[in-house]
Amino acid sequence: MKFDILTLFPEMFDSVLGASILNKARERELISINKVDIRDYTKDKHNQADDYPYGGGAGMVMKPEPIFEAVDDLKIEEGTPLIFLTPQGKTLDQKMAKEFAKEDRLVLLCGHYEGIDQRVRDNLVTHEVSIGDYVLTGGELPAMVLIDAVSRMVPEVLGSEESAIEDSFYNGILDFPNYTRPQSYRGIEVPDILLSGNHGKIATWRRKKALEETLLRRPELLKKVQLSKEDKGLLEEIKKEMEEGANG
Ligand code: 6GU
Numbered sequence: 001m002k003f004d005i006l007t008l009f010p011e012m013f014d015s016v017l018g019a020s021i022l023n024k025a026r027e028r029e030l031i032s033i034n035k036v037d038i039r040d041y042t043k044d045k046h047n048q049a050d051d052y053p054y055g056g057g058a059g060m061v062m063k064p065e066p067i068f069e070a071v072d073d074l075k076i077e078e079g080t081p082l083i084f085l086t087p088q089g090k091t092l093d094q095k096m097a098k099e100f101a102k103e104d105r106l107v108l109l110c111g112h113y114e115g116i117d118q119r120v121r122d123n124l125v126t127h128e129v130s131i132g133d134y135v136l137t138g139g140e141l142p143a144m145v146l147i148d149a150v151s152r153m154v155p156e157v158l159g160s161e162e163s164a165i166e167d168s169f170y171n172g173i174l175d176f177p178n179y180t181r182p183q184s185y186r187g188i189e190v191p192d193i194l195l196s197g198n199h200g201k202i203a204t205w206r207r208k209k210a211l212e213e214t215l216l217r218r219p220e221l222l223k224k225v226q227l228s229k230e231d232k233g234l235l236e237e238i239k240k241e242m243e244e245g246a247n248g
Helices: 010-017 020-027 064-074 094-100 117-122 140-151 161-165 199-217 219-224 229-247
Strands: 002-007 032-037 082-091 105-110 127-130
Touching: 002 064, 010 020, 010 032, 010 140, 010 229, 020 082, 020 140, 032 064, 064 105, 064 117, 064 199, 082 140, 105 140, 127 140, 199 219, 199 229
Parallel strands: 002 032, 002 105, 082 105, 082 127
Antiparallel strands: none
16 A cells, blocks of 8 residues: 655654554555655745635635645556545544555645645545544644554554454444453452353353443444344343343
8 A cells, every 4th residue: 555645744744654563564565655745846935835815814725736736746547546634524434444445545635724725625636534523733643543544454464364353343343341461450350251261152252242332332333233143132131231230
């Protein structure tokens, strides 16, 4: 997967992309990152990438020419997504990350200031993506979030394939609780079932806990996923236990 990042702040990406799994993925050439400084495509002596809005009003708008010229230089093949990170975009989710991971190349455009000249959105941008309902100072952090979410879905980026498959949200529901040594810490014990060595029972317990966490914290997710007959049985048990807990 090749990422091209169009940004006014290329240095912001160094720490995130230079550490941990993403750095290993880069070293193994499973992903590559090309940062493009939009300011390098400005022509005036102040290297101005923004300007006053036509029609007046507060705030500055990103100028079209440096962005168009930077995109020209990328020599993008037809069909390559050009993603503008903006709070106006569609909210990133796991399904979207998985879809983007199928591409060979993604171009990410990070917005700043009050906005961007509409001609960029109308003529270059193919997708607009937000990372949630809150406002950030720019599209750089969202671009890094997108790169992380997409890269870990690229084959071989994660150590073992299961770590992606069994993860939270991969199945559309929340994760089950995890424990490691010591077995007893400050008098707090690891659940006996996990020490039983009975893999069938452990799998059922984990599924039940995952369903319970999801029912308690994110019940709307249960409406979106395909539940097996066993899942439905476990959910019935959970609800019954919750009622018993409330009444007794
Ligand atoms: Cl993509 N950009 C900005 N500036 N703020 C955001 C966002 C994007 N997603 C959530 N908040």
